[in-house]
Amino acid sequence: MIPAERRSEYKRKPREERWSELLNVAAQVIYEKGYQAASLQEISDRLGIMKGSLYYYIRSKEDILFAVLHNIHEMGLANVTSLAAEGGTAVERLRRVIRGHILFIAEHLVDTTIFLHEMKALPADRQREILGGATSYPKLFRQLIAEGQAEGGIRRSLDTELTATIVLGSLNSTYRWMRAGDMEAAERIGAHFGEILISGLVAEEHAP
Amino acid sequence: MIPAERRSEYKRKPREERWSELLNVAAQVIYEKGYQAASLQEISDRLGIMKGSLYYYIRSKEDILFAVLHNIHEMGLANVTSLAAEGGTAVERLRRVIRGHILFIAEHLVDTTIFLHEMKALPADRQREILGGATSYPKLFRQLIAEGQAEGGIRRSLDTELTATIVLGSLNSTYRWMRAGDMEAAERIGAHFGEILISGLVAEEHAP
Numbered sequence: 001m002i003p004a005e006r007r008s009e010y011k012r013k014p015r016e017e018r019w020s021e022l023l024n025v026a027a028q029v030i031y032e033k034g035y036q037a038a039s040l041q042e043i044s045d046r047l048g049i050m051k052g053s054l055y056y057y058i059r060s061k062e063d064i065l066f067a068v069l070h071n072i073h074e075m076g077l078a079n080v081t082s083l084a085a086e087g088g089t090a091v092e093r094l095r096r097v098i099r100g101h102i103l104f105i106a107e108h109l110v111d112t113t114i115f116l117h118e119m120k121a122l123p124a125d126r127q128r129e130i131l132g133g134a135t136s137y138p139k140l141f142r143q144l145i146a147e148g149q150a151e152g153g154i155r156r157s158l159d160t161e162l163t164a165t166i167v168l169g170s171l172n173s174t175y176r177w178m179r180a181g182d183m184e185a186a187e188r189i190g191a192h193f194g195e196i197l198i199s200g201l202v203a204e205e206h207a208p
Numbered sequence: 209m210i211p212a213e214r215r216s217e218y219k220r221k222p223r224e225e226r227w228s229e230l231l232n233v234a235a236q237v238i239y240e241k242g243y244q245a246a247s248l249q250e251i252s253d254r255l256g257i258m259k260g261s262l263y264y265y266i267r268s269k270e271d272i273l274f275a276v277l278h279n280i281h282e283m284g285l286a287n288v289t290s291l292a293a294e295g296g297t298a299v300e301r302l303r304r305v306i307r308g309h310i311l312f313i314a315e316h317l318v319d320t321t322i323f324l325h326e327m328k329a330l331p332a333d334r335q336r337e338i339l340g341g342a343t344s345y346p347k348l349f350r351q352l353i354a355e356g357q358a359e360g361g362i363r364r365s366l367d368t369e370l371t372a373t374i375v376l377g378s379l380n381s382t383y384r385w386m387r388a389g390d391m392e393a394a395e396r397i398g399a400h401f402g403e404i405l406i407s408g409l410v411a412e413e414h415a416p
Contacts, residue, residue: 036241166378167404189370
C-alpha cells in the first residue's frame with residue numbers, strides 16, 4: 001500500500017512537474033524491465049498514486065513510451081544540430097559533434113537506452129512522428145561527412161552514407177557500456193572516439 | 209490448432225535435429241517479441257507441438273535463452289579467435305578480425321541480436337558460465353591492440369582497454385542496421401570498418 005501522504009505530495013505539484021516526474025519514473029521502469037514487461041501498475045506504485053490516476057495524463061502505456069522517445073530525440077537532435085552549426089571545417093565540426101553526442105548519451109543514459117531498444121514497440125505512424133522531421137541524426141552525420149569530403153578533409157574513397165551509419169552507430173553503441181552520469185569518463189571516451197574516428201576518416205594528405 | 213501431421217513430422221526427426229530446430233524457432237520468437245514477452249506457448253505453436261512436449265527438452269524458458277546465448281557466444285568467439293591466430297602483424301590480424309566479425313554478425317543476426325539484448329535476463333551465474341571462459345571477446349581485442357602498440361603499429365597514446373571497448377562495441381553495433389544474410393553488403397561494411405578503424409588506430413609513422 002502507498003502511504004496517503006505520498007499520494008497527496010504528488011498531487012500538490014503543478015501538472016507539468018507531475019508529468020515530468022511520471023515520465024522519469026516510467027522511463028526507469030521501462031529501462032529496468034523492458035517496455036513489454038513494464039506495467040502501469042508498477043509505474044503508479046513507484047509514483048505513489050493509484051493506477052487509475054495515470055489516465056488523467058495518458059490513454060495508454062504507449063503514450064508514455066511515445067513521450068519518452070519523442071522528448072529524448074528532440075533534445076539529442078537539438079544538441080548535435082547546434083554543435084554542427086558552430087564554425088570551423090567539417091572535420092572540426094564533426095569532432096565537436098562526436099564529443100557532444102557522447103556526453104549527451106552519458107547524461108541521458110536511461111532515455112537513450114529506451115530510444116535505442118524500444119522504438120519498434122511503437123506503431124509505424126508514431127515512429128515517423130518522432131523520426132520524420134526535416135532534420136535527423138543520420139542526415140546530419142551524412143551532411144557533415146559529405147561536406148568534409150567536398151572540402152577534401154575526409155577521404156573521398158569512403159561511401160558517404162555507409163560511413164555516416166558506421167560513425168553514428170559506433171557512437172550510439174556506447175550506451176551499452178558507459179556509466180550513467182559519469183561525465184569525466186564520458187569526456188575521455190568522447191576524446192578517444194574523436195581521435196580514432198577522425199584519424200580514420202581524414203584524407204591521406206591531411207593525415208597527422 | 210496444429211495439424212496432427214506437423215506434430216508427427218517434428219517427432220520423427222532425430223533428437224539433436226529437433227533440439228536445433230527448437231532453438232532456431234525459439235530464437236526467432238525471442239527476436240521478434242523480446243525474451244520477456246516470448247512465450248513457450250508461441251514457441252510450441254510454431255514448432256507444431258504441444259506446449260507440454262517442450263519439457264522433454266528444457267525445464268524452463270530460461271534454459272532456451274541460455275542455450276541460444278551459449279551457442280552463439282561459442283561460435284562467434286571461435287571465429288575471431290581463429291582469425292586472430294593466423295599470421296601477420298597485429299594490425300593485419302586486427303583488420304582480419306574486424307572483417308570476420310562483421311561477416312559473422314550478418315550471418316547470425318537473430319542470435320547476435322538476442323545475445324546483445326537479452327543477456328541480462330539470465331541469472332548472474334549463468335551469464336558467467338557463458339562469458340567467463342579463459343578467452344573472451346574483450347580480452348582478444350585488448351590483446352590485439354596491446355600487441356599492435358608494442359609492435360609500434362598502433363598509436364601508444366590510445367588507452368588500450370578503452371580502445372578495445374570502442375572497437376568491439378562499434379563492430380557489434382552493426383547488428384542494429386545490417387540486413388540478415390546480406391553477405392555482399394557485409395563485405396562492404398567490413399571493408400569500410402577496417403579502413404576507418406585501422407587508419408584511426410595506426411601510429412603516425414605508419415599512417416598511409
